[in-house]
Amino acid sequence: MNTKIGRFLLALVGFAALLLFPIGIDNPYYIHLLETIMIYAILLFGLDIVVGYTGQVSLGHAGLFGLGAYTAGVLVYKLGAPLMVALIASIGVTALFGALLALPALRVTGPYLAMVTLAFGTIIQILINEMSFITEGPMGIKLTKPPLFGHKLDEREFYWLVVVMLVLSLVVVHRILRSHLGRAFEALRGSPVASDCMGVSVYRYKVYAFVISAGFAGLAGSLYAYSEQYISPNTYNFELTVLFLLAVIMGGRKSRIGAMLGATIIVLLPKLLDDVELFRYVSVALAVLVMVVAVVGVQMKRVTPKQMAIPVVGSIALAGLSFWLQTMTDWRLSIFGVIMLFVVYYLQDGIVGFVRNALNLRRPKARLEVEGAGIAPADAVATAAMAGGQPEVLQASGVLMQFGGLKALNNVDLTVRRGTIHGLIGPNGSGKSTMMNVLTGIYVPTAGAISFGGRSLVGRTSSDIALSGIARTFQNVQLFGEMTAQQNVQVGLHHTFRSNLFDVAVHTPRYKRESAAAANRALGLLKFVGLEAFAAEEARNLPYGKQRLLEIARALALDPQLLLLDEPAAGLTAPDIKELIAIIRKIREHGVTVILIEHHMDVVMSMCDTVSVLDFGQKIAEGEPAAVQADAKVIEAYLGGQEAEPQPA
Numbered sequence: 251m252n253t254k255i256g257r258f259l260l261a262l263v264g265f266a267a268l269l270l271f272p273i274g275i276d277n278p279y280y281i282h283l284l285e286t287i288m289i290y291a292i293l294l295f296g297l298d299i300v301v302g303y304t305g306q307v308s309l310g311h312a313g314l315f316g317l318g319a320y321t322a323g324v325l326v327y328k329l330g331a332p333l334m335v336a337l338i339a340s341i342g343v344t345a346l347f348g349a350l351l352a353l354p355a356l357r358v359t360g361p362y363l364a365m366v367t368l369a370f371g372t373i374i375q376i377l378i379n380e381m382s383f384i385t386e387g388p389m390g391i392k393l394t395k396p397p398l399f400g401h402k403l404d405e406r407e408f409y410w411l412v413v414v415m416l417v418l419s420l421v422v423v424h425r426i427l428r429s430h431l432g433r434a435f436e437a438l439r440g441s442p443v444a445s446d447c448m449g450v451s452v453y454r455y456k457v458y459a460f461v462i463s464a465g466f467a468g469l470a471g472s473l474y475a476y477s478e479q480y481i482s483p484n485t486y487n488f489e490l491t492v493l494f495l496l497a498v499i500m501g502g503r504k505s506r507i508g509a510m511l512g513a514t515i516i517v518l519l520p521k522l523l524d525d526v527e528l529f530r531y532v533s534v535a536l537a538v539l540v541m542v543v544a545v546v547g548v549q550m551k552r553v554t555p556k557q558m559a560i561p562v563v564g565s566i567a568l569a570g571l572s573f574w575l576q577t578m579t580d581w582r583l584s585i586f587g588v589i590m591l592f593v594v595y596y597l598q599d600g601i602v603g604f605v606r607n608a609l610n611l612r613r614p615k616a617r618l619e620v621e622g623a624g625i626a627p628a629d630a631v632a633t634a635a636m637a638g639g640q641p642e643v644l645q646a647s648g649v650l651m652q653f654g655g656l657k658a659l660n661n662v663d664l665t666v667r668r669g670t671i672h673g674l675i676g677p678n679g680s681g682k683s684t685m686m687n688v689l690t691g692i693y694v695p696t697a698g699a700i701s702f703g704g705r706s707l708v709g710r711t712s713s714d715i716a717l718s719g720i721a722r723t724f725q726n727v728q729l730f731g732e733m734t735a736q737q738n739v740q741v742g743l744h745h746t747f748r749s750n751l752f753d754v755a756v757h758t759p760r761y762k763r764e765s766a767a768a769a770n771r772a773l774g775l776l777k778f779v780g781l782e783a784f785a786a787e788e789a790r791n792l793p794y795g796k797q798r799l800l801e802i803a804r805a806l807a808l809d810p811q812l813l814l815l816d817e818p819a820a821g822l823t824a825p826d827i828k829e830l831i832a833i834i835r836k837i838r839e840h841g842v843t844v845i846l847i848e849h850h851m852d853v854v855m856s857m858c859d860t861v862s863v864l865d866f867g868q869k870i871a872e873g874e875p876a877a878v879q880a881d882a883k884v885i886e887a888y889l890g891g892q893e894a895e896p897q898p899a
């Protein structure tokens with residue numbers, strides 16, 4: 251609580267300092283510089299959603315920024331639109347184009363996405379240039395500072411308007427990212443497959459992320475148009491888009507302070523690079539600083555001389571270069587490139603991440619979400635209702651899954667009775683995981699029918715299937731590593747939210763209620779699997795056995811009818827396995843049906859009601875554990891493969 255008040259006071263001081271700046275420093279140049287930094291920061295808040303949270307690349311944001319600037323510019327120039335109309339229209343139009351930009355992100359990732367988004371930005375720039383009947387082409391558009399409520403804003407008043415917009419954007423983006431929407435974005439980065447299987451549609455949330463991000467770019471663009479009082483197409487070029495990306499990475503992704511720091515750097519950096527004298531001073535100072543850090547670091551044995559060699563040589567080379575160069579203009583992009591390389595190599599978490607690591611500070615989000623921490627329910631697992639009413643929860647018949655010539659599943663029938671634990675065993679490569687993937691919509695079967703609760707599963711998306719009541723864990727743990735244990739479970743509780751963007755931005759009573767309930771329920775589910783002590787720990791830092799339990803808690807958050815556990819005991823110690831068995835039994839007591847894939851025969855034999863055995867994609871036996879264990883075909887299958895004969899319970 252104290253840190254919360256502390257941070258609030260710090261924010262208040264920052265806000266007051268920003269407001270007072272133009273009174274203290276009555277120099278229009280510096281006021282304009284700070285105004286530009288704030289406008290860029292608004293854009294970077296949005297870009298960070300896409301880059302930092304969902305983990306996508308966008309080189310199209312300079313284009314979106316230009317689109318926002320031109321929407322405002324054209325509306326004012328051609329129609330004399332008032333300020334608020336121009337701002338809202340810019341946000342709307344840009345958000346629409348954000349959806350367009352999201353389309354390629356649904357199909358490609360990494361360098362391909364970078365190329366497509368770059369093309370998008372370039373096309374927007376070309377269109378602005380060519381459509382001179384609207385945009386006045388290369389001539390650009392001149393604007394004046396806008397009137398607000400009948401009063402024409404002067405330089406200083408417009409600056410204050412930008413301060414207010416910055417603070418509003420900061421609050422809104424912060425709330426979005428702390429909400430179920432932000433968790434959905436972050437989950438996409440952590441594991442798209444797991445997101446989908448938690449009912450968080452990767453498609454939908456990628457589009458949302460781009461749309462919201464673009465909205466901020468639009469707002470920033472329109473403010474920029476008024477701020478500069480002149481817009482022309484060549485501002486929104488490749489250099490600017492690279493600078494935006496550099497700012498997010500250098501400042502530190504997933505951090506609002508990082509965005510503001512990044513904005514400051516990219517506004518000041520070109521100024522620095524315009525003035526060769528200043529650049530010489532700064533590069534010499536940097537070289538000295540790097541050398542001092544290297545010497546101290548090596549003496550304190552925190553780094554090796556080898557690790558520091560490149561930064562030291564690099565910074566000395568930069569200082570040398572600064573004296574050799576007469577003018578910087580031609581070198582700007584190369585220097586940005588070198589900085590980008592440096593950041594990617596040495597500052598992967600950006601400046602904010604570096605400082606946090608150095609000072610051993612935890613990310614604010616790594617703390618426990620306290621809204622609901624008071625009274626974790628002892629038993630947060632929902633009791634599965636008898637949906638459909640049939641005694642069979644799942645019926646699969648004639649399932650064929652073919653990968654090229656390989657039939658990973660060959661004409662498999664599977665009937666799972668409600669409220670039972672159904673074991674699925676077989677040697678390595680026999681098709682068990684493939685069956686899980688078919689049941690959860692990750693693979694569409696080549697042939698066959700699968701019905702769950704009376705509805706067919708074939709052809710439905712993973713998130714749709716998850717929401718209809720099938721939850722799963724993964725053979726190779728698929729947690730959202732950078733999120734805390736509690737947040738991982740909260741992603742599973744995404745389906746409990748009805749709040750929309752407005753609820754999140756304004757913190758309506760509905761959102762507060764849902765958010766507190768989810769935080770509380772997540773703690774309850776963690777308690778159910780014995781992980782409440784790890785609630786605030788990032789998932790990637792948990793021991794392997796705990797990670798498997800966390801996956802179960804997250805899956806239970808979906809309130810499933812059917813829970814698919816893919817080798818939950820793999821890698822667990824004997825006491826952990828005992829705990830796991832108790833947990834699975836408790837899950838069954840809640841009426842949840844379990845399909846259990848497991849190589850530990852003692853686990854399978856001690857708890858399963860029915861066991862099905864797969865071999866080379868075919869079901870070779872089915873029945874009660876003891877009967878299956880004695881089956882000659884099963885023994886043959888296991889002895890024929892690499893595995894040992896199933897051990898008696």
Ligand SMILES: Nc1ncnc2c1ncn2[C@@H]1O[C@H](COP(=O)(O)OP(=O)(O)OP(=O)(O)O)[C@@H](O)[C@H]1O
Pocket residue numbers: 653656658676677678679680681682683684685725
């Ligand atoms: N996407 C895919 N493309 C091609 N082949 C695949 C694919 N997924 C699975 N297979 C193949 O299907 C077969 C069955 O694999 P699956 O992972 O389902 O086996 P499993 O019984 O779960 O084995 P394990 O116990 O090792 O996890 C294997 O031969 C595997 O190589």
